[in-house]
Amino acid sequence: MIKVDNLSYSFPQKDLYNNISFTLEEGQHCAFIGTSGSGKSTLVDILMEPEKYMFEGKLEISPDYRIGYVSQFSQLDNTKEITVYDYIGEEFIKLQNEITAICTEMETSSDLEPLLEKYQEALDAFQAIGGDNFESNITKQLTLANLNKHEGLAVSKLSGGEFKLIQVIKEMLTGPDLMIMDEPDVFLDFENLNSLMNLINSYKGTMLVITHNRYLLNHCFNKIIHLENKLLQEFDGRYIDYNFSLLQTKIELQELAAADTEEIKRNEVIINNLRSIATVHTEASRGKSLKARVKIQERLEARRIQAPFVDIKQPAINFVADSIPEETVVLKVKDYSISFEDMLLENVNFEIKSTDKVALIGANGTGKTTLLREIYKTNQESIELAETINTGFLSQIQGEMLHESETILEEFFDLGFKTYDEVKTYLSGYGFDEEVLQQKIEALSGGEKNILQLAKLSAVKTNLLLLDEPTSHLDTYSQLALEKAIENYKGAILMVSHDFYTIINCADYVLIIEDKTIRKMSMRKFRKMIYANHFDKDYLEMEQKKKTIETKIELALKDTDFELAKVLCEELEELIKLL
Known part of the structure; x- marks a missing residue:
């Protein structure tokens, strides 16, 4: 067509x-x-x-x-x-x-x-x-x-x-x-x-x-x-x-690269010996041997380059937490209410401790974003933050936290970066090439703006992160990098998200909005609720098993145990057929 x-x-x-x-x-x-x-x-x-x-x-x-x-x-x-x-x-x-x-x-x-x-x-x-x-x-x-x-x-x-x-x-x-x-x-x-x-x-x-x-x-x-x-x-x-085919290709390429690495080391010794001999003996045949070996080395090096669809670099998201005593209550919400034309939330009460990772969930239009924004502004008597708390906020309205008429470079100078090279080096870890630093933020895609917000949050120390739909517009590789950053963060997180995978992989528990109030729900109950409504009964178990096998494959590749990786890959293939 x-x-x-x-x-x-x-x-x-x-x-x-x-x-x-x-x-x-x-x-x-x-x-x-x-x-x-x-x-x-x-x-x-x-x-x-x-x-x-x-x-x-x-x-x-x-x-x-x-x-x-x-x-x-x-x-x-x-x-x-x-x-x-x-x-x-x-x-x-x-x-x-x-x-x-x-x-x-x-x-x-x-x-x-x-x-x-x-x-x-x-x-x-x-x-x-x-x-x-x-x-x-x-x-x-x-x-x-x-x-x-x-x-x-x-x-x-x-x-x-x-x-x-x-x-x-x-x-x-x-x-x-x-x-x-x-x-x-x-x-x-x-x-x-x-x-x-x-x-x-x-x-x-x-x-x-x-x-x-x-x-x-x-x-x-x-x-x-x-x-x-x-x-x-x-x-x-x-x-x-498709993802399974990429994983198979990755195993093949890494096995080839490991063999090539050994060959490159062996070839390097030969090239160095030939160069040493060439400085003493000037016969043409020795020069030809050296050139031939150098060409072999170049071919081996070129072959080590990863395929563009297999080894995709994730952004280097790394949230840094200010130290704070464990079990400190960083956020307390008491008898909070909010209404527009109708009452959205009424007499809401909850608290979050210093290392809690919490997902705030509920149907569209129930007041989640409004609550998150008011916590960030702390202008309500019913919202109390602990002293010396540094709060970071990621907004789904990207222009709220980014100056879209400025360039990327200006945005990070405003944040406290001192030199062009400092900004360039830092943002290269987030996938921004040097040529786009002078580009206005308004010209970026939705995903790039979200990554820029995450880069800003990673550049400062915080105790509490308020994340409003942090995975929106992010590609799957950046979503995985964000999940890893959330897992490694030593502070507290309150996150509005509709992404089931991010909630399951990151949250300690959920706060669910129902009937104008908020109640706490364990991850076990949340999983049961979602899977009962939307998945076959064995789907959760198979998904977890799939993730376990994929983790084992990654570890096998790190240890260059390619035979084990291939055996695990066969096991994964059988499981994928069931999914």
Whole structure:
């Protein structure tokens, strides 16, 4: 349906693609993955409006090809008084009204021919988007997304997550040839995320989805496109199988590299001996032997370079804690209430100790972000922080903690960095190359802005981190690096997150918002609740076993025990078949 052949494209600041190629075939559900800032959203823009871009290579796409699109940046319009039903059916209702108006006009017109032509055009357009059954289709999709009760509700009354689902339904309903979605999962709570999964899996057409969400990646797609280091590779199959293929490749490459390292050492001794001899004896044959050995060495060194999709560098996130006595209560919330039009939270009480890692969870629109922001501002009598507490805050509204009109360099000078080289060295650990330091922050991708916030938090000492959706827009490699940083942090963390994997891997317990109050829940109960509602009963056990085997493989690779790594890989393959 779409064919991209040897496409190359550059911004003034950096090259994005180098002769990349891929195809999208009818009915495929394709996940588009890659590190933050690698150019995924730009490639989507090229697919949708190729005439706006000066790229090299070929893009084959039919001129009458219809593309549906859901942006990662869509905002709820609070002024809209239109109902959910009318918003979703907007295009259908407009054409339906046009057809009715033409029919009414034909009743009194003496010149029917142009009206008949207009009528046929409107009817064709209506049928092309599946208009014949649009009323029942709207109801079916709303039911699938668990939003059927909202059919007559004003759009302005929806939460941000509900509005995102409504947008997805609206675009899907017109039956485009290709449905493109750019991080549709950002900020969705787990119930809405599950609804998005149902919508994706029920869609019969072709789909291209930029996502880093591990839940969607593991449950929705039959093709993977991976963009990394200006290159792209395709994989026909599930994300879990793609990751397994990368692991197999990694074992092969590391085994080859270990053998090459021994050969390089042996060759180095020979080269040094030949150089020593060459300084005394000037025969041409000895010079040729030396050159031949040097060429062999160069080939061995080149072969050691890791494949761009296998050994992807994670950002060096490292939160530094100020020392504080253990068991100190760093945060106490007592009889806290918050309301806007309606009461969100009422008489909430909880406390967090100096090393607690806590996830604050609840449905979209229940007051989680408001509470986190008020803790950071500490302007409420009901919120008490311990003395000498240094608090760090990561906001899901990225412009709140970043000066987007400034350059990256200026942002870190403001933070206290003294020299250009100091900033350059520090940010290189977060994947920012020297050429982007003079770039304005507003030009960065959503993932890059989040990584920049994490870099700022890592540059100062804190006792309490308040993280509002810290994994949003982050690629999976950065998510894993963040989880490791949270685990290693010696201070306290209160984190709003809808990412099931991050909560499971990082939190000591959860604070769950229900019925306008907050109650503490153990991780065992949280896992049981989530898995009972959304997974098969054996899924948790198999997931844990999978993680254990993967850890054993990593340890085997560190010990260069490649035979053990291969045996474990076979065991992992059998488990993946069950998943």
